Structure formats: structure tokens, C-alpha cells
Amino acid sequence: MVWRWLFSVNWSAAWISVPLVMVETYSLVDAFLFGLTMWKLRVRDTPPAPPEDLTVDVFITTYNEPIDLVMTTARAASRISYPHKTWILDDGGRHAMKSAAESAGIGYITRSPDWENHRRHAKAGNLNNALAATQGEFLLILDADQVPEPGIVHSMLGHFANEKVALVQTPQWFHNVTDEDILGSQAPLFYGPIQQGKDGWNAAFFCGSNAMIRREALMQIGITGYVQGVRTTVRQTLRAADKVIARARTEHAATGPHVFQALEEVEMAVRNARKDLHDNRPVASITYDFQRKVDAAARSIVTADVASLQADLDEIGRLSGDNRTVFIDDATIDRLAQRDWSPIGAIKSVRKMVQALDVDRSDEAIPVMPMATNSVTEDMATCMRLHTQGWESVYHHEIQAKGLAPEDLRTMLTQRLRWAQGTMQVFFRENPLLQNGLSAGQRLMYFSTMWSYLSGFAAVVYIAAPIIFLCFGVLPVAAFSVDFFARLIPFLVVNQILFFVAARGRKTWRGQQYSIALFPVWIKACTTAAANVIFGRDLGFAVTPKTRQGDGPPWSLIRPQLVAIAALVIAAVTGLIRMFVGAGAPAGTLVNIAWVAFDLVLLSVIIRAALYKGYTPTEDGEK
Template sequence: MQPTGKPAKLFWVRLLVVLTLLAGVNYIAWRWIASLNWDAWWIAVPLVAAETYSLVDVLLFGLTVWRLKTRPAAPPAPADATVDVFITTYNEPLDLVMTTALAAQRIRHPHSTWILDDGDRAELRELAAANGLGYVTRGADWDGMPRHAKAGNLNNALMVTEGEFLLILDADQIPEPDILDKTLGYFNNRKTALVQTPQYFSNVPADDPLGSQAPLFYGPIQQGKDGWNAAFFCGSNAILRREALMQLGLVGYVKETEKSIRRALSASQAAIRKARKAASGEPALMQQTLDEVEAATREARRRLDAGESLSEITYRARRRVEQAVQTLVLADVSALQSDLAEIAAMSPVAVGDAGVPVVTDDAVQRMAARDWSPLGAIESVQAVLDALSVERTDEAQPVMPLATISVTEDMATSMRMHGLGWQSVYHHEVLAYGLAPEDIGTMLTQRLRWAQGTIQVFLRENPLVQRGLKLGQRLMYFATMWTYLSGFAAVVYFAAPIIYLLFGILPVSSLSTDFFARFIPFMVVNQLLFAVAGKGIPTWRGQQYSLALFPTWIKACTTAAANVWFGRPLGFAVTPKDRQSGGPRWSLIRPQIVVSVFLIAASIVGIGRLVAGMSEPIGTFVNVFWVVFDLIIMSVLIRAVLYQGNPAAVHPDGTDSVNETSIERAVRGPQL
């Protein structure tokens, strides 16, 4: 274990957190109350809002590192613990997958190694068999069903394997032979559901031009979250307890089924109310039947609220409706024929994101809007209730343990496990070596997917209102989601100096002593907090990309919102594990280039205005300094576009992909 988070360090971290809180609140309160230039409110208010966002961001970081946790070595692994090692793959090169699989096969603790091939490739099946590896792919029961990408692949494998614990590895993550020896002992605590280890990339040069290593996240941030029992699953290099996942799947299935039953009953009651209006002249028997069906739906809702068995509720409701229909001997056949055609076209039930059948919006709208004949309304209720059976033996994975509400399955899964009372562990030691993107296009695709998935979770299952989570856990998950809103703040930070230097419009009332006396202490303690919390690790690259990738963060927020609120597809792309061909792709950073041009032009104009006596020296100096800082931030993208991979990294097949020393460490024996 790396000895971070010692008591002395923790003291200084907490002191700086308190100072950051005091200085930050002092500055932001003064900004809102006394410094706004209301004549230019259209930039003054966005700027102070962006600064407020940044204060919340740094305070959430401070709260995270408040409980930096240093764990001693794990107890010895239980010798009888059964483990399945899952290597997930879709279309990665076969030699890359097999290199990881053979390394996994050599893990010392007894285990079974499985290749989970979502590409269903015959050649990979043959290679697995030839090397004594397990091979799993989707069966015919998945045809026509939502596949849910990696989450669906893992859920499928869960149903055909038996290990008590699961080590999940991406296709490029080569494990150390002792990875299980150093982590399984944490599961001696029966409440531990997850042990996450860092993701480290062996093909990244020392200057890390694409910001792949994330040492701040896989260091103080995860260690801090661990102190709040909120270290979360990062998709790979993690060990999970099967029992926790299966409980998660069953609880999720019950919750989603209950939601769907409530929708079905609401739709049924709407249809009956419509039919009652049209049945004023119908025989008394028809009126009695409608009363009986409506009473059946009310009774079902009462039982739902009382927490009774879902299968019993749906069974009783269906039986009462069937009996009511059987008592009818008179019906308007011509009206019923029209209604039956509507029912046939209704498709009342579809499979939702969680793999659970749900009453469709189409069915709800049709049932609520149509003027039904009395018997047609009853038949529509019967159709929905019959389709919404709780027992579903003919569907692909009706129980989905890993969350499928997002294009990234990891965060939502661990958040749900924490909500059920399970615990997690962050083991701060590199035990697997992977491949980072080797070009900016692949990097942007990867970062966009991560951000989209996080925002999807935020919009669908906001941790601040999730039942079962403790306050600290809520804030730890929220902190990660909050960071992806930084793209909007970045736009304001770039715009403010441009507006001043071009037009002389200052968003603050004046750059007085009061301003600097509050602003400078806040910035100093803010940077000191990051420096002390991240002592010994490079954090500057991460700070650069948090601002420089503002178009990616904005796109992630808008596309994820469109997906969650309006159902627009996101698409899903597996991150390529090899370098993409072609020269520098400047078009990928066009928005940043445009902003940089404006920053440079604004500086030239601003200096010209100063020479001509049209602006204040202090204001010009401050904003030119601000522009220089922004340009330094943006400069990381120049190196990123020109970066064509690490020539010192050598893959076993001869391509420049994997650092040879990491292969020698992780793979002992013959390779493909």
C-alpha cells in the first residue's frame, strides 16, 4: 500500500479545507452582495454563478478528502473462496484479449477464467477452448431484446457461472498474479460487496499528453470516498460479491415491476372512467361489471400500498376482471369489434431499461384518450393485466444485477449496492495494467461516454434523493456528477476576459482592494488544498483537461438529458485499444481553437485600448493575465492532437500498444 493519508497529512488537509470554506464563502458572498456590475448583468450574473459553481466544486472535493483513508494490507484470502474472472470483450483484437486471458489464467488464487465475448466470434471461441478458458456469449433468448452493451454482457455471464466472487477485467487490463491474494481478504467482512483497485495504463508516457492516468481520482478522491464508504465501481479491475449483485437484481426487478403495475392500474382506471361516461344508457349488468372492474383496480392499488406480494396482486386483479367479463351476456358487438382492433394495435407492454416489462406510454395514452365501449374498456384492462405477468421465464435475463440505466454500468451499480447497505473498499495499489487511448479522437470518445453515463445516472437516480444512502454517500456520488457541469462554467470563464478586453465591460463593480483581498486568499488556499491532498502525484494535467474539454462536457450533458427526457439515442462505441490511423485531426478541437483565437485577439485589442487610454491599467493587466492562463490551459490540446502514441510501448505482437515491462510482470509464460 502507498502510505497516503497519514495523520499529519490529514491534519493539514482538514485545515486547508476549513480555510478554503471560510475564504470561499467570504469571497462569493461579497461577490453576490457588493460587487456585481448590474449595468452589465448579462455577464456579471453568469460569472458570479460560475464562481459559485466552482466554490461548490472545491468544497465537495474538500469534503471528499476530509476522510482520506489509508487501509492496511488486506487479511489473507479465504482459501475456499470461489472466483470467476470475467474478461469482457466485443470487437477488440484477438491477441489482446488472449494476452489478458492468459495472464488471468495465471492468477495464483484458484479461480475460473471466462472470456465474455459479446461479438460471438468463432475464432475466439476456438482459442479459448484450446487454452482451457471458459467462453460465454449471448444466447438466442437475447434476440430482439435490449442488449445493454457491457452491462448486458456481464448480466448474461452471471446467469451461467457460479463463483462466489467476480473479478471483472476489460479486455486490455492485464492482471498481476497476486491480484486476488491482495484483495479477497476484504470480503471476510460479510458486508463488503466491492473492492476496486486503480486503473493504470502502461502505454502512457511520463508527460501523459492525453491525461489518461487520472492519479488524483485513483488516489485522494477514491481514498476519500472510501472514508465515506462511497468508493465506487469503475468498470474494471474490481472484485464484486455475487450475492450483493443478485440481491441488487432482485430488488431492482421488484421495484420496476411495481412501477409497471401502478402504471397498468392507472391506465385501467382511466379507461374505465371513459367507458362509464359512455355507458349511461347501458343495461344495469354492464354498469355493475364496470363497477366490479374499477373496484378490482382500486383493491389492487390498496394492496400495492400495503406492500403485499406483486404476483398475488396481479393474479387477483386478473381473476376479478375475468369473472366480471364472464357475467356479461349482452354487448354491442359492432362497437366491440372496433375496440378489439385498437387493443390489438396497442402493444401494451415493452421491456424497459432495467430488463423489466413496463406498460408503454402508447398504451397509457390510448387507454386514457379513447372513447371506449364498456366491454371494450374491460377488454383493454384485461389485455394489459394479462400481458403484465410477474412470472417471466421466457425473457432474456429478467433480473438485471448490473445497472442498465446508463451507457456506463459501474457507478449506478455501486450506488444501488450502497443503498442496500453494502460496503465498498478502495485498495490503493496497481494490480492490473491496461491500455489508454493513443490519439485524441479515441480519448474524446471515451471521455464523452463516461460523462454521458454519469449524467444519465444523475438524471435518472439522483443520489441526493436515493433511499438507503447515507448523507456522506449522497454527497460523494453527487460530487462526481457535479464535476461534469464544468463545461458551462468554462464558457463563462473564457467569455468574461474577452468581453472586457474588447469592449471595456467589467462584470464586477470595480477591481478594488476589496476584490483582491478576498479573491487572492481564496485562490491560494484552494491551490494549496489540491497540492497537499495530491502531494507526490501530478494533478496539473487533470486541471487542464477539466477546462479544455468544455465542449465534450457540454455535449455530454445535453445529449444525456435528451436521452433521458426525450428518448433520443446516445449510441455506444467501444473505445479502440489501438492507435487510430491518420494525421493530426484539428477539427476535433475546433471550438477550443475558435476560443483561443478570440482570446489572443482580445488581448491585442485590450492592450491597444490601454495604450489609447480607453481602459484601466489594472483591469487590462488582470484580464490579460487571465487570458494567458486560459491559453496555457488550452495548450494541452496542441500536444494531444499531435500525439501519435508512445513509441516506447511495445505489444507482444510487435505493435506499439503495451509496455513490455508490464507484460513481463503480468504474464509469466508463453503468449500468442
């Protein structure tokens, strides 16, 4: 790559040559991060048998999945051999679901009234609501379709003999997938070498289902998150206080010196509160002292105005010959200072500052949210917070539950988009490279997953570069010389050897295809997540459907890929014609046609996926 940057960039066509060398650099970093993950691959021994006196809650999360499907999972969960309590967490609040659960003797939890008119936070909110209603020391979390084996708790609970372990994750495996796995659902590379590699760095991920979590660890990060959220609110309020005070001075310039004096007192209180926050004084003490000073300032304004009013009333009484004195006591002044309808305009500005310091988090249904609510993939965000607090995670490489994979391309695209959006939300909000408490290895393990979703932008360049050369003869490199191939070919070969060695016989080709073929999804995920974090645009939360959606191939959903395929074919034909008429260099043309062929092989999976008609039982027999 040093050679590429210094000696091979075609600066006369920098508009394409520079993006190309940039994405090549991106790919090198991606390969490095993958190799680093594999470097500490950990294969764990069988954990010790757990004690029999631990309390376990099994949570089955559901929103609108078919009731029969949920009950199949719930009945299997109720047969888990370790003593436990099974709960259906019905975020849809369905009466039929409740009746089915009660008939089977299975616990049923839906949102409490506290959630009315508050943000629901999708699956994270559902789990947080259930945490507040249960007491189990350990939580087994299952999606509605993930049917558990009877021994699932026994196989995982022993890892918690290490008191530092907060999370144990097992693979997600799907029984409605053929060996060909056209939609790339099984992810054998991730639920295997990648998770085992991350486990070696104490960074195995929570994947939302088929995982067991220690309640104590969740509650710790919930309380820590609450404190950090309150401190952030206080910091933001104090940062905006100067503008509030300046506006109050402007609006009430003619009200008298007592208003300016009161506002100066508030300004001093702001400075002191900032200093106290910087010195890590308890937030409760800071807000209490600050609010007392603001109340005192507001009361001084009222006292001064009432004193003036008292003098006016006394003068009126004297002039009218009435010797009685109109008297307003301290209690009256306090009531005036508290009333929102107070005619003293400066109080409104002061009151806004007081109300902004909301340590009760009245905007949320419950103040403490153990499961992270800042991303549509609450699992990764929660796991990273556990790691920042010093907790450990375990990847237990044993299939202990079997679920349902998407049965059509439309559903798969919905699922992959949500995963990617959530991951990038975490990246923009809580960049792991900047998080205190994470080790260097943990930072890179989280960052590598987030980095991988930038591949959508790289794919556009990799597709465009050969098209530009074959159609217009624009060289993206100085020359396709021996020097170029002597460096490129070894990199490509070693990169494939890395995947082959790491996979240990597992099929990884489908994953490589989709890393390029889903480039519009990855780009949309990055841009929409950025818009959500920066501009507050809503992403929503799409539950992955468990049945086939629609009839016929969803060609409209893969229009960018179809355009790319057509452009690559046209470019190949154009390049061959240019070469035969002497307008194109033979070496460069052949290299780029090979490049086009490789791109077409990668992208072809999206057409097969669009034509896929779903899993049928006969295919299972063929397996």
C-alpha cells in the same frame, strides 16, 4: 461569495455578471466537495490472507477487440495463483474468439438465445448473461486489455473477510503512457486521493474493471431491482387506469348498463390495488387480485351479452316452430371472455390493463439484472445500488493489472464522453441525494462526481467573461478594487494549496487542464443524457478502441476549443489596444489579460493532444 452576491455584481450588465457569480459559486461548491472527500482519506492496511476454499470466476469482457489482445489478458488471467476459473465474455459472438479460448483451455461465454430480439444493455448485459451461466462466489472483472498480475486475487480477496464488503476496486494503470501523459489517461488524483477519500466515507467507486465483487451482493440488488421495477410498472399502470376506463366508457356508451357496471367494478379494483401498493402488500398478491377482478368484470360483460343472444336465439326457435333450445354453457362463456377477437369492444380496454401488469418482464431477456442497465456506465449505477442496500466497498491502492490507454485524441474523446454520459444518466435517473439507504457522506460522494461534469457550462462563462470585457469594456463586477482582490486571491491560493496537499506529490495539472479543455464534451454529455432520460433518445454504447484511430490531427472534433482559443487571443490584443488608446481601464485590462493567459494555458493541452502521435517503445526507454 456572500460579498460577491451582495456587493460586487454589476447589475447594469447582469447578462454576464450574474452568470459569472453563479459559476464562481459553482466552483466554491466544487472545491468544498473536493475538500470534504479529502477530509476522510483512508489508507488501508494489507488485508488478511484469504482462505483457499473460496470459488472465484474471472470475467474478461470483450466485444470487438483484437483476439490476440484478449488472449494476452486471458492467458495472464489463467496464471492467477489463486484457484479460479477464467472466462472470456465475448459479446461479439466470434467463432475465432471461441476457438482461441477453447485451444487455451479457457472458458468461453456468449449471449444465450434468450437475448434474441431483446435489449442487449451493452457491457452490463454481457455481465448479466455470464452471471446466469456461472456459480463463483466472487467475480474478478477485467476489461479486455487489462493484463492481471498473478497475485491479484490474493491481494483483494482478503478484504471480503468482512462479510459486509461487496466490492474491492484497484487502480487502473496504463503501460502505454509517457511521463508527460498528454491525454491525461493515468488519473493519479482519482486513482489515489479521491478514491481513498471516498473510501473513507464508504463510497469507493466500482470503475468497471480491475475489481472484485461478491456474487451474493450482486444477486441481492438484482432481485431488489426486479421487485422495484415490477412495483414501478404496477404503479404506472394503475396511474393510467383512470384514463383507460374513461375512454372505455366513451367508446362503449351505447352498449348497455352492464358495460358501465363492469367498468365501475374495474375502477374499484384499481383503487383497491393502489391502496394495497401504498400499504406495501406483496406485488404478486396485488396483481393476482386485480387480474381476477378484471377477469370477472370482463366475464360479466360477456355473460350479459350472451344472455341477450340466448334470448334472441330462443325467440327465433319459437317463431320457427323448433322446440329445441340453443344452449351456451359456462365453459363457452369463459372461452369467449378470453379470446382477443371477442366482438365486445369494452374487453379490449380491460385486456390492455391486464397485459400492462407484466410481472414476468417479458421485455427483457432475463427478469433479474444484477448489473445495472440504466446507464452506459453500469459500474457507478451498480455500486450505488450496492451502497443503498447497506453493502460496503473497498479501495485497494495497489496496481494489480496494467492496460492500454487511448492512443489518440479521437479515442480519448469517445471514452470521456461515454463516462460523462453514463454518470449524468445515473444523476437524472437515480439522484443520489434522493436515494434511500445512502448515508449523508455517500450521497455527497456520488453527487460530487456528478456535479463535476457541470464544469462545461462554467468553463463557457470563464472563457467568455474576459473576452467581453477586453473587447467591449463591459465589467462583470462592480469594480476591480482592493476589496475584490482581497477576497479572490486568498480563495485561489487556498484552492491550489488544497490540490497540492491532497495530491501528495502526484501530478494533477493535466487533470485541471482537461477539466476546462473538454468543456464541449461535458456539455454534450449533460444535454444528451438529459435527452436520453427525459425523451428516450438513444445514446448507444461506444467501445473504447484499443488502437489508434485515423490519420492526422482531428481538428474537426475540437472546433469549439479552437474557436475559444482564437477569441481569447483576439480579445487580449484588442484589450491592449483599447488600454493604450485610453478606452480601457489599465487595472481591469491587466487582470483580464492575466485571466486570458491562464485560460490559454489550460486550453493549450487540447492542441498538443490533437498533434499527439501515440505511444512508441522508444519513449518507454526514455522514461
